[in-house]
Amino acid sequence: MQKLTVLGTGVLGSQIILQAAYHGKDVVAYDLSDEILAKLPERWEYLRPLYLRDLPDATDERIDAAIARIRATSDLADALSDADLVIEAVPERIDIKRDTWAKVGAAAPEKTIFATNSSTLLPSDMADATGRPHRFLALHFANEVWRNNTGEVMGHAGTDADAFEAVAQFADEIGMVPIRVKKEQPGYVLNSLLVPLLDAAAKLYVRGVADVETIDLTWRRATGAPLGPFQIFDVVGMQTPYNLNKDSDDPEKREFAEILKRDYIDQGRLGRGTGHGFYDYA
Structure with a gap:
């Protein structure tokens, strides 16, 4: 599958776009407005030094060639017109995702395979919205995709085996x-392991058991892990844990969401991608 369309150009969407282009794919970046898309060059220049730092084969010339393979559009029909694969990275709300997939299913070519990057929702929660559930599955990326290089491929009971294997092969190719x-x-495999850790850290913080730095230090020193849970929150970004916790039945999770909103999101401290989260980054 050579021609990829990515729906959503936020933190993870933009990473998927550049990663695929870096590995030679032709990528269409879709978002709701030209104003949003106009910010993409800033995102490429933010990611450039990270690729140069972390990947031994990265050069400015290769990154420039990748950027040249990316085309941006706010016209959904145009974005889908020749897509072999569509990856959706829109906000983590089932109503938004189902509405998006209904529009995609009505406009995409018959050949197109559909993949959601949802972190918390199941493929079966939205597959029927496409009108082609047999071509629908999940391809889940960890944040900082050029470094944490896993692509979790998860179908539902009605996913065709050939679509599943095609997406697994695509993941390998990028x-x-x-x-x-x-x-x-x-939660796939990764988040099934990670989310309980992050929830436990958030509750220790809300309860006043220990501060952010102490919780992170404890986890790093005792396990040998490179990052503590609040450093991981900074990588993920504040918006995702806020959205996941703000309507929880658990009062401690709601309180953590309120802290994220008041002390971090409203202060522009959105995570490592913006230079400020629980920690400050150069």
């Missing part, structure tokens, strides 16, 4: 290690 998830599981 530098990911394909993780074939054999059965639908909320």
Whole structure:
């Protein structure tokens, strides 16, 4: 699959776009307005030094060639017109995702395979909205895709085996290690392991048991992990944990969401991508 369309150009969407282009794919970047898309060059220049720092084969020339393979549009029909694969990275709300996929299913060519990058929702939660559930599955990326290079491939009971394998092959072709998830599981493999850690850290903080730095230090020193949970929150960005916790039945999770909104999001401290989160970054 050579021609990729990515729906949503936020933190993770833009990473998927550049990663695929870096590995030679022709990529269409879609978002709702030209004003949003006009910010993409800034995103490429933010990612450039990270690629140069972390990848031994990265050069300015290769990154320039990748950027040249990216085309941006706010016209959905245009974005989908020749797509082999569509990856959706829109906000983590089922109503937004189902509405997006209904529009995509009505406009995409018959050949197109559909993949959601949802972190928390199951493919079966939205597959029917496409009108082509047999061509629908999940391809889940970890943040900082050029470094944490796994692509979790997870279908639902109605996903065609050939579509599943085509997406696993695509993940391999863009530098990911394909993780074939054999059965639908909320959180895939990665988040099934990671989310309980982050929830536990948030509750320790809300309860006043320890401060951010102490919680992170404890986890790093005791396990040998490179990052503590609040450093991981900074990589993920504040908006995702806020959205996941603000309407929780658990009062401590709601309180954590309120802290994120008041002390971080409203202060422009959105995570490592903006230079400021729980920590400050050069």
